[in-house]
Every structure is written in C-alpha cells, then in structure tokens.
Amino acid sequence: MSRFMHIGRGLYGIWLREVMRAVRDRGQLIGGVSRPLIWLLILGIGLNPYFRGEVYGEVRFVIPYTYLQFLFPAVIVLNIMYTSIQFAVSVIWDREFGFLRAILISPVPRWIILLGKILGGSTVATGHGALVLILARFADITLSWDQVALALLLMFGLSFGLTSFGVILAARVRSFEGFGVFSNTIILPLYFCSSSIFPLDPSLTRAQTVALYPEWLVFLVEINPITYAVDALRGVLINFHQFDPRLGPMVIGGMTVVFFLSALFDFRRR
Amino acid sequence: MGTESANGIEITNLSHAFAGRTVLSNIDMSVPDGSSVALLGPNGAGKTTLMNILCALLTPDSGRVMLGEMDLARQPDAVRRKIGAVFQDPSLDTRLSAWENLDFHGLIYGLSRRERKRRAAEVLELVELDAWRDEIVRTFSGGMKRRLEIARALMHQPSILFLDEPTTGLDPQSRARIWSYLEGLRASDNLTQVITTHYVEEVEDHDYIYIIDQGRLIASGTPHELKSRHGTSMIRCLPRDATTEEELMAAYPEAMPLADGRIGITLGAGDMLDAFLGRFGARLRQIQIDEPSLATVFLALTGREIDQRTPGAPKKAAGVQ
Ligand SMILES: Nc1ncnc2c1ncn2[C@@H]1O[C@H](COP(=O)(O)OP(=O)(O)OP(=O)(O)O)[C@@H](O)[C@H]1O
Ligand SMILES: [Mg+2]
Numbered sequence: 045m046s047r048f049m050h051i052g053r054g055l056y057g058i059w060l061r062e063v064m065r066a067v068r069d070r071g072q073l074i075g076g077v078s079r080p081l082i083w084l085l086i087l088g089i090g091l092n093p094y095f096r097g098e099v100y101g102e103v104r105f106v107i108p109y110t111y112l113q114f115l116f117p118a119v120i121v122l123n124i125m126y127t128s129i130q131f132a133v134s135v136i137w138d139r140e141f142g143f144l145r146a147i148l149i150s151p152v153p154r155w156i157i158l159l160g161k162i163l164g165g166s167t168v169a170t171g172h173g174a175l176v177l178i179l180a181r182f183a184d185i186t187l188s189w190d191q192v193a194l195a196l197l198l199m200f201g202l203s204f205g206l207t208s209f210g211v212i213l214a215a216r217v218r219s220f221e222g223f224g225v226f227s228n229t230i231i232l233p234l235y236f237c238s239s240s241i242f243p244l245d246p247s248l249t250r251a252q253t254v255a256l257y258p259e260w261l262v263f264l265v266e267i268n269p270i271t272y273a274v275d276a277l278r279g280v281l282i283n284f285h286q287f288d289p290r291l292g293p294m295v296i297g298g299m300t301v302v303f304f305l306s307a308l309f310d311f312r313r314r
Numbered sequence: 315m316g317t318e319s320a321n322g323i324e325i326t327n328l329s330h331a332f333a334g335r336t337v338l339s340n341i342d343m344s345v346p347d348g349s350s351v352a353l354l355g356p357n358g359a360g361k362t363t364l365m366n367i368l369c370a371l372l373t374p375d376s377g378r379v380m381l382g383e384m385d386l387a388r389q390p391d392a393v394r395r396k397i398g399a400v401f402q403d404p405s406l407d408t409r410l411s412a413w414e415n416l417d418f419h420g421l422i423y424g425l426s427r428r429e430r431k432r433r434a435a436e437v438l439e440l441v442e443l444d445a446w447r448d449e450i451v452r453t454f455s456g457g458m459k460r461r462l463e464i465a466r467a468l469m470h471q472p473s474i475l476f477l478d479e480p481t482t483g484l485d486p487q488s489r490a491r492i493w494s495y496l497e498g499l500r501a502s503d504n505l506t507q508v509i510t511t512h513y514v515e516e517v518e519d520h521d522y523i524y525i526i527d528q529g530r531l532i533a534s535g536t537p538h539e540l541k542s543r544h545g546t547s548m549i550r551c552l553p554r555d556a557t558t559e560e561e562l563m564a565a566y567p568e569a570m571p572l573a574d575g576r577i578g579i580t581l582g583a584g585d586m587l588d589a590f591l592g593r594f595g596a597r598l599r600q601i602q603i604d605e606p607s608l609a610t611v612f613l614a615l616t617g618r619e620i621d622q623r624t625p626g627a628p629k630k631a632a633g634v635q
Contacts, residue, residue: 050424057421065409142405146466149369150422151394 054152055160062134062164066171072130076123076172083119084179087241088112109282116183117277118240120176121270124199125235127172128206129227131165132214136223139214158311162207162304169203170196185281195280198296202273205299211307237261238270244286269295320382321396321473321506322347323368328377330363337363338529341377345522350500350507352517354608355526356620361510362402364526365478368508369399381474395423398472400463402479402510408452412443412462415451416469423470430469437465441495457488464495474506475499481516493519514609514620525612532615537608544614545606547581549590552600562594570617576600578613 066072088111095111138144147157174196180187187195213230217223244253244265254262265271276292279285285292323345330338338360345351353361366372368379370390379386381393406415413434420430438444441461451459460480467475477496481489493516499505509520517523518537525533525540533540552575553559562577563569570578581587587603595601604610612620 046424053424053426054422057418060421061407061410061418064414068409141408142401142403143407145371145401146405146419147422148371149394149397149399150419151391151424152422153391 051152051156054150055156055163058147058152058157058160059164059167062131062161063167065134066164066168072127076127076175079126080119080123080176080179083122084112084115084176084183088115088119088183091115109284110184112183113185113282114243114278114284115241116176116180116185117281118235118238118274120173120195120199120277121202121238121240121274122231122235123176124169124173124203125206125231125270127169128165128203129210129213129231131169131207132210132217132223132227133220134165135161135211135214136217136220140220154312155308158211158308159304162204162211162307165207165210166200166203169207170200173199173203180281187281191280195277198273198276198280198293201293201296201300205296205303208300208303208307212303212310215307215310234268234270237264237268238274239265239286240270240274269299272296273299320347321504322349322382323474323506323508324378324380325368326378326380328364328367328374328379330360330367330372330374330377332363336529338367338374341526341529341531343524343531343534345506345508347382348500348504348506349521350496350509351522351524352520353508353510353524353526354512354514354517354612354620355510356512356618358528359526360529361526362478365399365402365476365508365510368476369397370394395470396472397474397476398467398470399476400460400467400478400480402482404459404463406451406459406463406466409450411448411450412438412454413447415462416466419466419469425470433469433471437468440468440498441465442491457484457491460484460488460492461495464492468499471503472505474508477507477509479510479512481511481513489513489516512620514607514612517608523608525608525615527612527616533611540608540611541606544611545608546610546614547606548604548610548613549579549581549587550576550602550604551579551594551598552576553594554597554599558594558597565593566590570613572619578619580614 092111095114138147148154152160177187177192177195213223213226217226244257244262272287272292272295275285275287276289276296279289279292323343325341325343328338328341328343329336341364343351353364355361363372367374368386370386370393373387381396384393384396386393407418410418416434416437417430420433425433434447435444438447441464443458443461443465446454446458451462454462464477464480467477475496480496481492484492496507496509497519500507511517520537522536523534523540524531533544535543550572553562559575559577566579568580572578579590581603609620612618
C-alpha cells in the first residue's frame, strides 16, 4: 500500500513537471494556438468554395460537408502531431542537461519514469488538440458533450502513441538542432498523406479512386496510420467515415501499445 | 547486526572497463558509518565512474559493493532510498523555481505533501537560499545552484551522501560555505559522506582519504598518516637556462620534470637544501619550497602534480555553461 502510494507520487511528480513546463513555454503555446488558426482561417476558408466543385454540372464528390468541416478534425490531429513529436525535445533536454540522472537514482521504477513523462506529454498534446475544439462553432460544427468526451478520448490515445514515438526518436537523435529538421520532415508528409486535406472518395470503387489519383498516393494514404486517426475523429465530430469505422480506434490502440513498448525497450536498455 | 556499519560502505575488488579500456581496477574501499571520506585524484582517474557505480547508475564489471547490510547489486531499490547524490555536472531543472525543484524531488521519493513542505523549508534554510525559494533557477549563480543541488540531495533524508566535485569551479567563498554545511551535517545528522575532489587543499579535514590515479588506489589513510608516510618536503623550481637544467638533473637523478619546464626535487634530510641553494640558488628563475602536504604526497607517489594549475586558482567547470 505504501509502496503503491510512493510510486503514485513519483508518477504524479513526473507528469506534473511536464505539464508545468508546457504551460510556461510561451513559444509552444503560441504555436498551438496559431497553427489551427492559420490552417482553418486561411487554408480552410480559402478552399471552402472549391470543395464541392461541380465540374461541368457533374458533382464529383458526394461528401455532404463543407471543406472547413472536413478539414477541422485533421487540424486537431495536426496540432497533436506537432506537440507530441516535439515532446522528444523534453526527453533530449533531460538527458543532455543531466536531469535524468537525478531521476534515475531515485527509487521510482524505470517504467514509471517513462510512463509519467509520456502521460505528461500526452496531456499537453491533448490540450493543444482541445484548443482546436474550441473553434468548432466557427467551422460550423455543433458538438454534444458525449461527442466531445469521445473525441478527447481518441485524441488522448493518439497523443499517447505519438508521444511514445517522439521518445523513440529522441533516443536516436543526439542534438536539438538535428531534431528540429527531423521533426519537420516527418510531421508534414505524414499529415499530407493522411487524407487530411483531400478526401479519397469512399463512394468510388478502388479502381475509380486510382483513376482519379495516382496509385502511389492512394497507397501512401492507405498505409499511413495517421489516416485512420483522422478518420476516427471525423467519425466522431462530423459523422463521416472514409474507412471502416472500427479501423480508427484499432489503429490508435495499436500505435499506443506498440510505440510505448518500443520506447520502454529503448529506455530499459540504456 | 552491527549498528556500527549500518550506513557504512564496503567496496571489494571492484573493476570496470569501458569498451575494453580499464577505468577502475581492483578497488577496495571502506567507509565507516558517519565518517567523511575523500577520493582524491586527477582528471580521468575514475572518480566519477566510481560514484556512478555507488549510485547504482552503472553496473560494474566485477566486484561487490555493500551499503550497510545491503548488497548494491541485489537490492538497488532499497539502497536508493538511503543515498543522496550531487553530481559533477549540474542537474537541476533551470526552468523551475528552487521550491519546485525540491518539491519534484520529494515527490519522486514518495514524500507526502506535508513532509515535502517541511523538508524543503529545512534544506533551503540549511543552504541559506530561503529568500530565493520562488525564483527560477536559471537566474541563480553557479554557487547558488550548487547549494540548491546539495539541498535537493538532502530532501529525502539520506544516510549516505555522495558528492562528486561539489566545489569545482566555485569561488573560494562559495567553497567555504559548502564545506561548512557538510561539516555541520556530519556533526548533527551523522551523515556518511563520500566526496571526490582534485583540490588537494580541501581534503585535509576529512576522516580518511583515498588517492586514486588511473583507476587504481595508490594510497589511503588519514591525512596525518598519509603525510607522515609519504609526505616529503619538495623543492619546485624553474631553472634560468638549459645548461642549469642539465646540470641540475645530473646532480639530482631523482628530480622530476614538471609542467612548464619546472623541476621537482624531493628534499632529503640534513643540509640538502643549503647545498642546493648554494649551488643553484643564483641560477633559478623561480623557487618554491613545499612543506609536506597531500600535494607533495601525490607528487612523491606518482611523479606528477595532481592538478597542473597554480594552487587556489579557479578551474574552468568541465564543459558546462
Ligand atoms: N561512458 C564512458 N564511455 C567511455 N569511457 C568513459 C565513459 N565515462 C568515462 N570514461 C573514461 O573513463 C575514465 C575515467 O573517467 P571519470 O569521469 O571517472 O574520471 P574522473 O576521475 O571523474 O575525472 P574528472 O576529474 O575529470 O571528473 C576517463 O578516461 C574517461 O574518458
Ligand atoms: Mg569526474
């Protein structure tokens, strides 16, 4: 019992430090607010008229939503991706500035240290995703509380998986500078290939889709796990799925487990 | 159940190598409960490696470490509650306040909110930082950071404290303060202390000294024992020209070349000093005669000076801003 309390306090302490750090980090907060504004205000409003474009009187896409509504869940995912993967910087910081040693000599078990850090990072990333949710009204999306709760749950799962992924990256990167370049080359391609800003029309057959888009692009979208996270959030927020609705939660669940376990494996070995 | 050894340390035949290169070989050490032991050695001697092993951060290749009745290899978790450490490199979170750093440390050691409050106030008072409790650590001076690190290591009331070069890079005033806190703790809390340093002048007040060089223990004893056993008076001089140097080396075959072209000569008994001065006195640029001290002990044992800077001058902190 007392051992349980001790470990609980350790977990809480490690979690709390991550959250405190993030709340005080102006730069990160500004990024978290400005990113969705730019994507929704500029890209979203800008492309809105073209989305359900009728080409020569023929309606191409049968998605009964505006582009802003379509894009909205993806921007949540984008904000979560940035914050989660950026979390690796906190891990590198601890390692390079020796703070990790001060934690490692304490009686807190290693897996609790890792879990605390990742839970902290996921909380922050979910928070940044929730910042986007505040803009829902503006994208013409009305949400009930249970939709919000379900969305937050999915967002937290995604954050946990991606934060763990950030930790795995951190173990392989030596410097902060190296990491900055690295993260940008990972985040944006994953985002663009997740059917976030353009739909693969589910009403078309695969043959038709491939006729519309080159096969390699369809392939990239379909193997990208982020695609299914975006799809899951679309399901909850605007009730629209491009894929089997069961895939989203499964992929998110799979990512959390696989990435956390590999992060743990890395951390144990060091 | 010897209460005598409850918080003592016994190291037996400890060896460690990094990538095939031996860094510690066959170390035997014993630190009695409540005593303060200094590990003295030059850069690269293996002091930090030994500290890391004692803190269970590094598993040694071979050998045994007992802390009290606990075997470090078998019960690392029980050992961790008992020990506190101040690392050679700073390890505070500079973005948090002094209080928050201490509170975090209390949490990871499982202290309740009330205990954390009480202890944080106590240790801040001990290191005279109570007025800075809510300041962000980034704004602290090097000495203040070090004091806060000592405070942090004491938060969970360890019975053994490891300090790896706690005073390196600090001004004499900060160094004196730190030593006075540590001395106080030994008297009031019976805290066992293991300290590494390469400031020879700082180890005189410790109960026992181990001198370590290139991963080997080369001597140990109380400061008094070491000086009476190995200590000799020394002449350190800088010859005026090359001919003087040659002549000097010929006259004293056991003379040791030191850094910057200086030469060290062990002073024997009798009128050796008079003879030396009579012959070479006028042909030296500099001369210094050292009374037996731990610096001359090290020089006599290894033929090298422990720290090749002028005594008392601050050394640059190793690679850390
Ligand atoms: N992780 C490591 N991998 C490889 N070699 C290492 C590692 N850590 C230390 N060494 C080597 O082991 C030797 C002893 O290093 P250590 O840091 O223990 O010395 P030290 O006595 O603490 O020196 P200093 O006074 O400079 O702090 C050095 O030669 C160092 O290069
Ligand atoms: Mg060292």
